[in-house]
Amino acid sequence: MGDSAQFTDVLYASLQLFVLELPASGDTGPYPVPLEIARFAAPGVTFYALVEALRLLFAAEAQRLRARRARGHVVICGDGPMATSLSRQLRATGHRVVQIAESRVESSGRRAPLQVLGDARNPDVLRAAGVAHASALYACTEDSATNTAIALAAGRRDRGERPLAVYAQVQDPELCLALQARHLGTSEPPAIRLDFFNIDDLAARHLLAKEPIIPPLDRPPRFLVVGATTFGRAIMVEIARQWRVLAPAGMWRVEVAVVDDAATSVIDELTFRYPFLSKACELTPYDENLLAMLAEKTAPEAPDRVFICYEDEQLALKTALIADRLWQGGRGSVIVRQDQLATLQTAFDGARDERIFDEVSGTLRLFGVVDAACAPGLIRDDLGERLARVIHESYLVARQRRGEGPDEAPSIVSWGRLPDRLKQENRAQAADIGRKLRAIGCVLAPRVAAGGEHTLTSPELTLLASMEHERWLAARLRDGWQFAEERDDARMLHPAIRGWADLPDNIRAVNADAIRELPSMLADSGFRIVRMRKGS
Structure with a gap:
């Protein structure tokens, strides 16, 4: 380049070499102003893009490093509505979140989750998310098989300093x-605490817990379930569970009308799967569409609460808006299952400047199943925890039947008042179900179709009761308990600290009662005991 070259030419040539790696051209100008701007803009934009790419790369690597070094955090796998809502709710309650997704998830704010890009089934990606030191992992992609594979990969992780709870979504x-049956039936303690959950089942439990049944004084409660979908079925089961606890002995059954093209067959399936359903509810099927049913003279009386459960959100909303005969139950009595359209609720009952629809006196309520199911405490209340509560409730009934009260044992109290140590004993008993069933050649199966349900024989009851005592005894001895004729929990003394053969009949009976209630406890959760073929 000659001495007459302008300063701008020298600068431009330098940019070419540094950014574009191109030799300077022999044309030294002068150039028109637009071209002068353009020739500097081109390498300038390239340089900016390079700097931005490096910034994003270093930011991603910094996030991966922070995620790998995290302790006691929660790992969420997925980038769909479930993962997004769960991440938001966990962060709102003070949890540190690391999210694994295939692509970057938009998030901002001080509590924005750390992100790791990749396939959560890959052990290297899980390590990058610090799963070895996490407290919990939620696999909530849109594919159930992927979620199960993530749970398997998490179980193979390097052991950290804390146990890992894994919750996998299954559609x-x-x-x-x-x-759940296969996991509960394992005969060896699993490496992780694992549970599988379904969104509609969780949402139904959330709804009935937040808005429990209020029994009328002079008649049974009346409910109408429109659409025997997964959510509709879960609603029926939760109504029965709650009413079974609320209703005094000899009180009427709750009335539940079910409207669906396959209502009769659905009711038959559900009452087989959950035997308590027909004991708590009077179920009436209507194998037709809602408007046809409402037009008939045999239509049920006005319900106290209506659940419109169609998976098609627009159909559910349309049904709620045109079936005016359902609007007689009072405020919030027509509950419409929604997901993406749940945000429309403010259009009915929001502030004055947000409301654009008549609220029908507050009758309609759009219920967002995803947000409801994402309550972290609800997901953590897994199958093992629920079985532990049922085991304790059965124990209470048996002891109270003998006329015993809290004075005889500190364990004769409700679950909420039970000491943590005794709660843990019930959890350990639930986790030991698979080992006991294996000992008598049986396994667990879901109650989804008619089949050969095994009835425990008297020798089997005795064997399983002795196994339960020996498990309990080993745990107490590890904790330092000793034998004494009189029980003293403060000094860790107990009359049952001895082998099964040396136990008095009244203590043996406690273990026998627990085993005798096992089939019904499992049936309440949708399982049955089946005998395997000899030698299998």
Whole structure:
């Protein structure tokens, strides 16, 4: 380049070499102003893009490093509505979140989750998310098989300083039940605390817990379930569970009308799967569409609460808006299952400047199943925890039947008042179900179709009761308990600290009662005991 070259030419040539790696051209100008701007803009934009790429790369690596070094955090796998809502709710309650997704998830704010890009089934990606030191992992992609594979990969992780709880979302409720049965039936303690959950089942439990049944004084409660979908079925089961606890002995059954093209067959399936359903509810099927049913003279009386459960959100909303005969139950009595359209609720009952629809006196309520199911405490209340509560409730009934009260044992109290140590004993008993069943050649199966349910024989009851005592005894001895004729929990003394053969009959009876109630406890959760073929 000659001495007459302008300063701008020298600068431009330098940019070419540094950014574009191109030799300077022999044309030294002068150039028109637009071209002068353009020739500097081109390498300038390239340089900016390079700097931005490096910034993003270093930011991603910094996030991966922070995620790998995290302790006691929660790992969420997925980038769909479930993962997004769960991440938001966990962060709102003060949890540190690391999210694994295939692509970057938009998030901002001080509590924005750390992100790791990749396939959560890959052990290297899980390590990058610091799963070895996490407290919990939620696998909630849109694919159930992927979530199950993530749970398997998490179980193979390097052991950290804390146990890992893994919760895997499963779309199909029957598959969810089958996977729970297989996990509950394991004869060895698993490496992780694992549970499978279904969104509609969680949402139904959330709804009935927040808005429990209020019994009328002079008649049974009346409910109408429109659409026997997964959510509709879960609603029926939760109504029965709650009413079974609320209703005094000899009180009427709650009335539940079910409107669906397959209502009769659905009721038959559900009452087989959950035997308590027909004991708590009077179920009436209407195998037709809602408007046809409402036009008939045999239509049920006005319900106290209506659940419109169609998976098609627009159909559910349309049904709620045109079936005016359902609007007689009072405020919030017509509950419409929604997901993406749940945000429309403010259009009915929001502030004055947000409301654009008549609220029908507050009758309609759009219920967002995803947000409801994402309550972290609800997901953590897994199958093992629920079985532990049922085991304790059965124990209470048996002891109270003998006329015993809290004075005889500190364990004769409600679950909420039970000391943590005794709660843990019930959890350990639930986790030991698979080992006991294996000892008598049996396994768990979901109650999804008619089949050969095994009835425990008297020798089997005795064997399983002795196994339960020996398990309990080993745990107490590890904790330092000793034998004494009189029980003293403060000094860790107990009259049952001895072998099964040396136990008095009244203590043996406690273990026998627990085993005798096992089939019904499992049936309440949708399982049954089946005998395997000899030698299998």
